[in-house]
Amino acid sequence: MAHPFLAALERRVLLADGAMGTLLHDRGVPGSACLDEQNLTNPELVQAAHREYLTAGAEIIETNTFGANRLRLRSFGLADKVRQINAQGVALAREATRDCGHQAFVGGAMGPVGVGLASGGDVTLRQAHRAFAEQAQALIESGVDLIVLETFPTLAEAREAVLAVREVAGDVPLVAQLTFQRDGRTWTGEEPAEVARELHNAGADIVGVNCVPGPQAALDIIEEMARATKVKLIAQPNAGHPRVVEREVAYPATPHVFAEYVPRLVAAGCVVVGGCCGTTPEHVAAMRDALRAEPGPRPAEAPEAALAPPAILPLPDEELGPEEATLREKLAAGRFVVTVEIDPPRGLNPRRALQGAARLKLAGVDCINVGDSPLAQVRMSPFAMAVLFRQQLGLETIVHVTTRDRNLLALQADLIGAHVLGLRNVLCLRGDAPSGSGYARAVGVWDVTPVGLLRVLKGLNEGIDWAGNPMAQPTSFFVGAAANPTAPSLEAESKLLRRKVEAGADFIMTQAVYDIEALERFLEQASRFKVPILLGVMPLHSERHAEFIHNELAGVVVPEAVRQRMREAGEDALAEGAAIARELIAAARGAVQGVYLIPSFNRYDLAAEFVQELKGEQVTAQTPR
Structure with missing residues (x-):
């Protein structure tokens, strides 16, 4: 006879609860506190959270035991309370379900060991296995x-947890969820299809994704899993990428956004959805x-057609010599410039990047922006890539330099070396935190802020290093x-x-902007600084792209009116996204001195069309009538 939980899944899609930690923190539990210990010290608060989710309609509530394994609890001095904390967590959840008015299941929540197992920490898989088995035993014995295994960063650790649970109980329904990075892979590089197959083979009844920054990211992963296996699927995404608004953490994805994604997730194969x-x-x-x-079970929708990759453009045979005027000279002369971002490759082959740059060169681009391992994902050095653009294509570059990976000594050494190699334009950035990538144990350096890096560069230009030591000659x-025109606080x-x-900033480059009114307010404020501003423009490709950027790209806001336009555009979404970009550029044209194009999906062909259009307008504007 089928387990009641599995039998329910055969009849309908089940609704899981949302965040426990968010509610506890909002209600006064300090960020430094052990949330699992609240089962013992603040049981009324924990049970009240369960009741709220049940009242909202949740049919699965997870126990407040995500971190209640021995290895996590020992950092709070609670390693001897594994059984007590887990048992009390089950009791609180079970009591909350008794008068909720509908069938509700209690899921025993288990998270990873939390001690850097995936990054070469001092805990072995065998030790983790024992910790998982101990916690699973306590949860199962408590009823x-x-x-529910959730937020596991790697396939290896999740598989070990599945095996440990199956060692304790072979018949308990088992959910296994991993979290994925922005590139759609786990912290150690596994793809969703591999994760789904491996965990199902290891003994999981339901496999899926949680703790990714928004429902669009979850949908992308679920669709990949569904194409690879017939296993039942679950999705519990975050409410977008957290933002700090007036010193408070806020999540941008509203309840309405989650409601819109429910039918998509169900159509993709989810039998459980939650948050x-x-x-x-x-x-x-x-x-x-x-x-x-x-209306009932729905057939899976055909996945959105993949954008066709741009045609391979042969590198020009003729010499592409350097421009007569540099970026500095163009901006000083009041000329309108167009730059395009090209990220270095993840591996050793720069050919695609060079081909994209060659196309842009022929279109008339003024500069190429070269990213510095964006999203904290390892890529070729931006200095090496910039030198290739300069040497092979005669292209001027703007090298992004973050303060994340290098201390003050390394920053100055790299910058001096870049100067010797002919690189002059530098964009000073903080850099994405490595904790959000596959390098959880990597340490962000941040000896200086971007403001500090600006001072370092200005010191080098004056012939002195950060410590005040004179150089043989100054840099140039x-x-x-x-800058972020849609930052939560324009004043800040x-x-x-x-x-x-x-x-010492000589010019400003903005993040991608979609809100014309916010942009106009920002430009009014920024005009008093008397430095050239290049407007960041990332053309939208589809409704899905717009929702992803709004909900899951930190610091970028896509207004509801713009997202509605993309929804209504349907098959013409690509053209509509381009139209929106043109409107933004037109609105800012008199207040900015250039456009910084950020092409998505490596669509350098589309970027080249924009470059040609913008440079053509410039020629027309400069031609006497």
């Missing part, structure tokens, strides 16, 4: 209906209403700084921009 960090009972209630509106860097962003200009 859970199922075990993770940042989601609340309001999100769960919205998903409940969306599930009730579903042309230094840029970043303006103050930071003033500091950057005072530290």
Whole structure:
């Protein structure tokens, strides 16, 4: 006879709860506290959170035991309370379900060991296995209906947890969820299809994804899993990428956004949907209403057609010599410039990047922006890539330099070397934190802030290093700084921009912008600094692309009106995205001195069309009538 939980899944899609930690922190539990210990010290608060999710319609509530394994608890001095904390967590959840008015299952939540197992820490898989088995034993003996493994960063650790649970109980329903990075892979590089197959083979009944920054990221991963296996699937994404608004952490993905994604997730193959960090009972209630509106089992929708890769463009045979005027000279002369970002390759072959740059060169681009391991993903050195662009194509570059990976000594050494190799333009950035990539144990350096890096560069230009030591001769860097026109606080962003200009910024490049009104307010504030501003423009490709950027790309806001236009555009979404980009450029044209194009999906062909269009407008504007 089928387990009641598995039998319920055969009849309907089940709704899981949302974040426990978000509610506990919002209600006064300090960020430094052990959340699992609240089962013992603050049981009323934990049970109240369960009741709120049940009232919102949750049919699966997870025990407040995510970190209640021996290896995590020992950092709080609670390693001897594994059984007590887990048992009390089950009791609180079970008691909450008794008068909720509908069938609800209690899932025993288990997270990873949390001590850097995936990155060569001092805990072995055998030790982790024992910790997982101990916790699973406590949860199962206390009466859970199922075990929910969640937020595992690697396939190896998740597989070990599945094996440990199956060692304790071969018949308990078992859910296994991993978290994935922005590139759609785990912290150690496994792809969703491999994860789904391996965990199902190891003994998981349901496999899926949680704790990714928004429902679009979850949908992409679920679709990959569904194409690779017939295993039942689950998705519990975060409410977008967290942002700091007035010193408070906020999540941008609203309950309405989650409701919109429910039918898509179900169509892709999910039999359980819910939420993770940042989601609340309001999100769960919205998903409940969306599930009730579903007419029943739906066939999986055809996945969105992949964008065709640009045609391979042969590198020009003729010499592509350097421009007569540099970026510095063009901006000083008041000319309107166009730059395009090209990220270095993840491996040894730069051919695609060079081909894209060659196409842009022929279109008339002024500069190529070269990223510095964006998203904290390892890529070829930006200095090496910039030198290739310069030597092979005669292209001027703007090298992105973050303060994340190098201390003050290394920063100055790399910059001096870059100068010797002919690189002059530098964009000073902080860099994405390595904790959000496959390098959880990597340490962000951040000896200086971007403002500090600006001062370093200006010191080198004056012939002195950071320590005040004289150099044989000064450098001649042309230094840029970043700005965010849609930052939560325009006042704070303006103050930071003033500091950057005072530290020596020669020009400003903005993040991608989609809100014309916010952009106009920012440009009005920034005009008093008297430095050239290059507007960041990332043309939208589809409704899905717009939702992803809004909900899951830190610091970027896509207004509802723009997202609605992309929804209504349908098959013409690519053209609509280009139209929106043109409107932004037109609105800012008199207040900015250039455009910084950020092509998505390596669509350098589309970027080249924009470059030709913008440079053509410039020629027309300069031609006497």
